[in-house]
Structure formats: C-alpha cells, structure tokens
Amino acid sequence: xxxxxxxxxxxxxLGVALSSLFLNPITLAGGVQQIFVRFVLFxxxxxxxxxxxxxxxxxxxxxxxxxxxxxxxxxxxxxxAFLPWPVLYLAMIVGAALGGLLWILVPTVLRVKFxxxxxxxxxxxxxxxxxxxxxxxxxxxxxxxxxxxFPHSIELPxxxxxxxxxxxxxxYAVPATIILGVILYLVIERTPFRVRANTVGxxxxxxxxxxxxxxxxxxxxxxxxxxxxxLAGATYIxxxxxxxxxxxxxxxxxxxxxxxxxxxxxxxIGIGLASFFFAYMTIGAESMALSxxxxxxxxxxxxxxxxxxxxxxxxxTERRYAV
Amino acid sequence: MTAASDIIATVLSVMLQQSPxxxxxxxxxxxxxxxxxxxxxxxxIMEISLVTTFxxxxxxxxxxxxxxxxxxxxxxxxxxxxxTTLRLxxxxxxxxxxxxxxxxGISFVIFNTAYPTGLTPNYVGLPPLxxxxxxxxxxxxxxxxxxxxxxVSMVFVVATAFFLNRTSYGLRVRAVGxxxxxxxxxxxxxxxxxxxxVLFGAMTFxxxxxxxxxxxxxxxxxxxxxxxxxxxxxMVYFANWKPYRALFAALSFNxxxxxxxxxxxxxxxxxxxxTTLFNMLPYVxxxxxxxxxxxxxxxxxxxxxxxxKG
Numbered sequence: 195x196x197x198x199x200x201x202x203x204x205x206x207x208l209g210v211a212l213s214s215l216f217l218n219p220i221t222l223a224g225g226v227q228q229i230f231v232r233f234v235l236f237x238x239x240x241x242x243x244x245x246x247x248x249x250x251x252x253x254x255x256x257x258x259x260x261x262x263x264x265x266x267x268x269x270x271x272x273x274x275a276f277l278p279w280p281v282l283y284l285a286m287i288v289g290a291a292l293g294g295l296l297w298i299l300v301p302t303v304l305r306v307k308f309x310x311x312x313x314x315x316x317x318x319x320x321x322x323x324x325x326x327x328x329x330x331x332x333x334x335x336x337x338x339x340x341x342x343x344f345p346h347s348i349e350l351p352x353x354x355x356x357x358x359x360x361x362x363x364x365x366y367a368v369p370a371t372i373i374l375g376v377i378l379y380l381v382i383e384r385t386p387f388r389v390r391a392n393t394v395g396x397x398x399x400x401x402x403x404x405x406x407x408x409x410x411x412x413x414x415x416x417x418x419x420x421x422x423x424x425l426a427g428a429t430y431i432x433x434x435x436x437x438x439x440x441x442x443x444x445x446x447x448x449x450x451x452x453x454x455x456x457x458x459x460x461x462x463i464g465i466g467l468a469s470f471f472f473a474y475m476t477i478g479a480e481s482m483a484l485s486x487x488x489x490x491x492x493x494x495x496x497x498x499x500x501x502x503x504x505x506x507x508x509x510x511t512e513r514r515y516a517v
Numbered sequence: 518m519t520a521a522s523d524i525i526a527t528v529l530s531v532m533l534q535q536s537p538x539x540x541x542x543x544x545x546x547x548x549x550x551x552x553x554x555x556x557x558x559x560x561x562i563m564e565i566s567l568v569t570t571f572x573x574x575x576x577x578x579x580x581x582x583x584x585x586x587x588x589x590x591x592x593x594x595x596x597x598x599x600x601t602t603l604r605l606x607x608x609x610x611x612x613x614x615x616x617x618x619x620x621x622g623i624s625f626v627i628f629n630t631a632y633p634t635g636l637t638p639n640y641v642g643l644p645p646l647x648x649x650x651x652x653x654x655x656x657x658x659x660x661x662x663x664x665x666x667x668x669v670s671m672v673f674v675v676a677t678a679f680f681l682n683r684t685s686y687g688l689r690v691r692a693v694g695x696x697x698x699x700x701x702x703x704x705x706x707x708x709x710x711x712x713x714x715v716l717f718g719a720m721t722f723x724x725x726x727x728x729x730x731x732x733x734x735x736x737x738x739x740x741x742x743x744x745x746x747x748x749x750x751x752m753v754y755f756a757n758w759k760p761y762r763a764l765f766a767a768l769s770f771n772x773x774x775x776x777x778x779x780x781x782x783x784x785x786x787x788x789x790x791x792t793t794l795f796n797m798l799p800y801v802x803x804x805x806x807x808x809x810x811x812x813x814x815x816x817x818x819x820x821x822x823x824x825x826k827g
Contacts, residue, residue, distance in 0.1 A: 252610055300804070310807045311814070313557075313610070314754045321744040322800045329793040446621070449614055456611050491625040491739050498561075498619025505607045505615070 218481035219474055225481070227363035231434045232473035234371045235426050239451035240469050241378055242422030244460040248388070249415040250395030255301065255316025256423040257448025258323030259294035263427020264438050265327050266293030268335040268347045271354065283354060287428045294424020295417050297323065302416040306409045312416070324443050331438060346439035356433035367433040372466070379462040391415060423448070446494065450476070453501050475500070524779060526658040531775035532768065533663055537670035538728045539767035542749040544677040545721025547758050551681060552714035553694035553819045557613025558598055559722045560746030561620020566591045566726025568624040571640060571737050572631050574730070580643050583730075588723035594620065595719020599712045606823040625739040642731030666728060671764075678760040690714055694817035697824040707824045722746070751803050755810045758817065766803075774799040 219225045239256045246253045253259075270282070270289035277285060301315035328345075337348040356365045382388055393401040394411045401408055426447075431438060454472050458465030479493040542559060549556050556562075566587035574583035594616065601612045643664035647653075650661035681687040689710050692700035697707045725746070734741055752770065756762035777798045 254614075304807050308808050311754055311816075314751045315804065315807065317744070317747045318751050318800055318804055321748070322797050322804075324744070325793050325797040325800075328796075332793060446618065449618055452611075452614060456608075489625055489629045489739075491622050491629075493622060494618045495622030495626060498615045498617070498622060501611065501615035501618065502601060502607075505601070505611055506605060509605050509607060 214482040214485045215475075215478040218485070219477040222481060224363070225477060228477045229470075229473050230364050230368050231430070232476055233470050234367050234433065235430050235447055236451055236454050236469035236473055237371050237375060237466055238426035238429060239423045239447065240454035240458065240465045241375060241462060242419030243451050244455035244458060244462065244465045245378070245382065245391075245422075246415045246419040247455055247460045248382075248391040248395055249411050250398075251305070251412060251416055251419075252313045252452075253298070253316055253416065253419045253423075254313055254452070255298065255319050255323075255448065256419070256451050257446060258316070258320040259297045259420045259423035260427045260430075260447060261323045261327045261443065262293040262297045263290035263424030264431050264435075264442065265330050265335065265427075266290045266424065267350075267428050267431045268438060269293075269330070271350065272335055279353060286354065286432065287425065290428035290431075291421040291425040294427065295421040297424070298416055298420025302413055302420075305416070306412055320448070327438075327443060328440060331440065335438070337437075347437050349437040350432065354432060355436055356429065365433045367429040371429065375462055375466045383462055423451075450497060453497065453504075456501075457504050472497075522655055524783070526655050528772070528775045528779050529659045530662060531778060532771045533659065533667050534732055535771045535774060536767050537666050538725045538733065538745070539749055539752060539770065540670040540674060540764060541721045541728065542725040542746065543752050543756070543763040543767060544673055544760060545718035545725075546749055546753045547756070547760060547763060548677065548681065548690060549714050549718030550753060550820055551694045551758055551817055552690045552711045553697065553817055553822065553824070554599070554602060554711055554715050554718075555609050555613065555750075555821055556595070556598060556616075556715060556718055556722075557610055557747075557750070558594070558616025558620065559613075559718075559749060560742055560744070561617035561624075562591045562594050562719055562722040563726035563729065563742055563746045564620045564624040564740075565594060565627075566723040567729050567742070568628045568737055570727045570730045571628070574640060574642075584724065584727045587727040588720045591723025591726065592716055592720045595716050595722070596712075598719065599715040602823065603708045603711055603715070606825070609821050621740060624737075628737050640731055640735050664732075666724075674760050674764045681760065691817070693824070694819055697819050701824075701826065707826070711824070725749075748800070748803070754814055755803065755806050757810070757814045766806075770799050770803060773802045 219229055239260060243253050243256055266289045267286050270286045274282060274285055274289075297319060298316070300319060301310070301312045304310035304315050305312045331347060332345040335347050336345050356367050358365050359369075382391070390401070390406050391411060393404065393406060394408050398408055401411075435442065450472055454468040455465055457471075458468035476493060476497070479496050480490050483490045483492045542563070546556060546559060569587045569590045570583045573586040574580055577583070598612060598616050601607045602609050643666060645662045646665055646668070647657075647661040650657040653661060679687075681691065689700065689705050692703070692705060693707045693710045693714075700710075701707050726742075729742060733745075748770070752763050752766040755766050777795045781795055
C-alpha cells in the first residue's frame, strides 16, 4: 500500500511496519480500547456529516463543532456544578450537543437566509473555534491546579466518566453510539426522509416541484450534523480523555469524519463500517509510525492517500459498469 | 507612550507585510474556480511548499531558488489534483481535502526526515526593499521595509484582472467555468484550459507557502499554517471571484489582524487571557461581511462539476 511506501521512504522497516499496521491494533495493550474510542468519535461525527451530505451540504466544520462540544462539557461542569449528579451528568452531554448545534447555527442561518456557501462559513468557524477553545482553556475553564506548561482543564472526577463495560476495554459509549446509528438508520433510511433529503441535495428544482421545503430540510440536516459533532466531543472527553488541553486542538478528526461519510456512501450503517475501518487503520498507522520510528503525522498522509485510493476505486467500478 | 504616528506606521506595515500570502493564493484560487475547479487542497499544497522552502533555502542559502522549488513542488501536486478531478472526475471537495490531509502529513514527514533532531533551519528570507529603511521616518517602516514580493503581489492582482477580463485566454478560462458545453462547441479544449488554470492556481499556493516562511514563521512545526490557507477560500467567495475585490478582502482582513496585534502588544499583560479571544477578530470580521457581500455572490455556473465531452 502507498501508505507503507511513505513509511519506508521516511526511513522505516517494512516488516515491522506491516505487522504493526495490521496486528498491533489488536495485540498491543490498549489497542482495542483505542480502536473503539476512535470508532465512537468518527461514527458520531460522520453520521452528521453524512446526513448533511444527503441534502447536498458540506459540513467541513465538524472539527470546530467537536471542539466546542468538548469545551461545553467543562463549561457545564464548572458553571452548573450545583446540579445533582445524574442531572449534571446528562446536562454535560446535552450541553455538548447544544454547543455543536449553536456553532453550526451560524452557517445554517447564513445558508438558508442569505444563500451563503456553507463550506466557506464552516471552514472559517473552525479557526474561530480553535481560538475560542483556547481562550476558554486559558480562562474560564482553566485548571487552577499547580501543573505547569500549556493551559489545560481540570480532570473530570470518576463519577463523571463514562464507565467501562464489566472490565472490558469498551465503554458504554460504544453500544450507545451503535444504537444511535441504528435509530438514525431507521428514522432516515427507512422512511421517505431519505428520498426527500436526496432530492434536495441532488435536484433542488425537483424538490421545489414536489413541495419539499428546501430551507427546512437544510436546517434540519445541518443542525443535526452540528449536534452530533458536539455529542462526539462529550463522548470523547467523558469516555476517554477526561480533560482538555491544546493537544486536542490541532488533530483533524473532522476531516476523517468526512472521509468516513463519503466512504460509507452517506448510508447510516455504511458510515458505521467505514468509521470502524478508519478507526482500525488509524490506530494501526499510529502504532506503525511509532514502531518504525517515523512521526505519527505520517497518518494524515496515509489517510489522504487512502481517500484518493478509495475515490479511485469508486471511479473504476463505475466505469466498469457504465455502458 | 508610543506616538500615534508610530502605531499607525506599525499597523500599516504589518498589514502590507502579511497580505501577499493571501493575495497570491487568492488570485490562483480565483483563476482555478473561474475555470470551474475549486481546490480545497490549497493549505496542504502550502504546507508542502513551506517545508520545501525551508529545506532548499537551508541547503542553497538562496531564497529565489527556494521560491522556484516551492512553485515546482506545488505545481506537481496541483497537476496530480487536476488528474484526479479532471481526468478521473473525482469529487473536487473530497479530492481537495485528501490533498490537504496528504500535504499536512507528508510535509511533517519530509521535515522530520531532513532534520530528525527537530533542528530549526537558519532561515534567511527576502531582504527589505531598501536596506536603510529605518532612516526614513514613517514611510520607511510602511513601504521601504517590505520585501519585493509585497509589490509584486499588487502588480499580480492587476495582471490577473487584466488576464481574466481583457484577454482571449482569460475569456476561455471563464467560459469553461461558466458554460463548458458552449466553450467546447467553440473549439476550446475544456479540460486542457481547466488543467492549466489548476496548475496556475497551485503554483500561486507555492508562492504563498514560500512567503509564509519568514513572514509568518521562522521555523517549521506540524500544521503550522493552521487554517490560514483556508481563509483564502472565504476571501475569494466575498470577492465574488473578482481579483480587485479579493485584494480588498485580503487587505481589510490583515488590517483587522494588524490592529488586533498592535492593541494586544500595547495593552501588555493586562489582557493576556483575552489575547486568544482577540485572535478571533479577523475571522469574525470576515464572517460579518457575509450577509453584506456574500448575498450577491454568484459562483461560476459549472464550479465543482466535471466535464465530459459529448
């Protein structure tokens, strides 16, 4: 694979690289846990991205909404601390989803009311989100602990962490996310909603003719996409990371979510399979980069190549069956 | 207390110094999108050119060789992007994002391979236009301290506008983005024109990546451009795909940026925790322009749509 070539060119050992790419994710300690953390993250975000794509809308800003979701977990935890435990627990999750929803409200309104291009606006808001999160981290939700170095938040106490299932490396977030995916599948793929959304996405003229409200469809799918990306922030923080620091800022999970949505062909179950595949490959690639002594950022290069490869595969199959 | 004229001079100087990065890339993206191809991989191409600039300049000690190397690499990636979107008719947005991810990852790998110890190359950069700029008050800081590319970028805007609106080649570029079928009937090779437009665009991203070194950063880190390349897409959008308006967008964005930097540096530590909040200002400013300018924006009709002959 082209990704392996990158590693070898970067000075790695091919044999070591190969075995770590495919075997390390399941054999190494913590590998399975890591895969499912990424799976939950990618799946939740990609569901939203895919939903918006059905209506022809590109949510390039999933990364920003994710970040706001992460920040909101701590904002709710800090400022609504007077709430009793179960209520606060839920409020943190709902708050994260609301944060993502609010963040995508701007591009949604601009798109629906002013016809502004959602790609441009969501990209702009990604940069704003990073700065906003950085501000929150260096002020309102900053840890008052004695730790030195870069600003970071407090660590959530264990009562606010999503527990692991009976000593397994999987948290309750995993079945919850799969259930969410199935619900979305039943609500979207098995009802007229799918056709309506597709019509808006592929032929607005036809949609107008059929009496489908285009602004409404756009608003529903975009807002849902934002809420899902925000929710992904909650499960990532409460289910794995427990604290927020600037290390979580510069990763491009939002783009991986877009790849998952495209590879899963915008289908709510297909996206799940694609997300699992990419979660597995990401962990494999990361451990490969580590064991072959190349920087983990090689993973982005590999994901880029994989995406081109998958698009190429789609092109070739289409051509084979085209007359 | 700093004198008011000093503050004004600093603000204008920073504004002009930062602008070429956006101006060059915006011109390239305008030509590319006018021809019907949106290149979302621009920031990835910039990252690759940036790392190329650092390495080539470190090895040769010559900024101009680095510039041509950066343009060459950028052109090569651009040609690959053109291959995927024009020949293989891949989705432009998906292919663009793939190029971005690839560029982001590979640029760091290249840098890490060249300098495994993380050594920061001793970057030289372009000299100021007039070496003794600080002898002239006010004007010196604003105009003479700038490197030559600041002025080249202004001329480049005029040249791009002239090319698009006043030459038959420019007409062809706009034709294949606006109505490729008609252009084809007129005997224009649609995909060839698009290829050249994408190649031109990618090479301007190479110039932007080159310019980023020294004027924005002096060393390399991963994801160092941090979304600033993507801002060019917003500028092109507000500019309604018109070169002069893109120049205006780039200058006003950087004016807000320079004001914000100057305000923070003058206020000292008192606003330290707000600094990052102020960082948002230029972007929020661009966002606020959307309802004003974005309303009338009209994209080239066949933007994002592949063309199949016949």
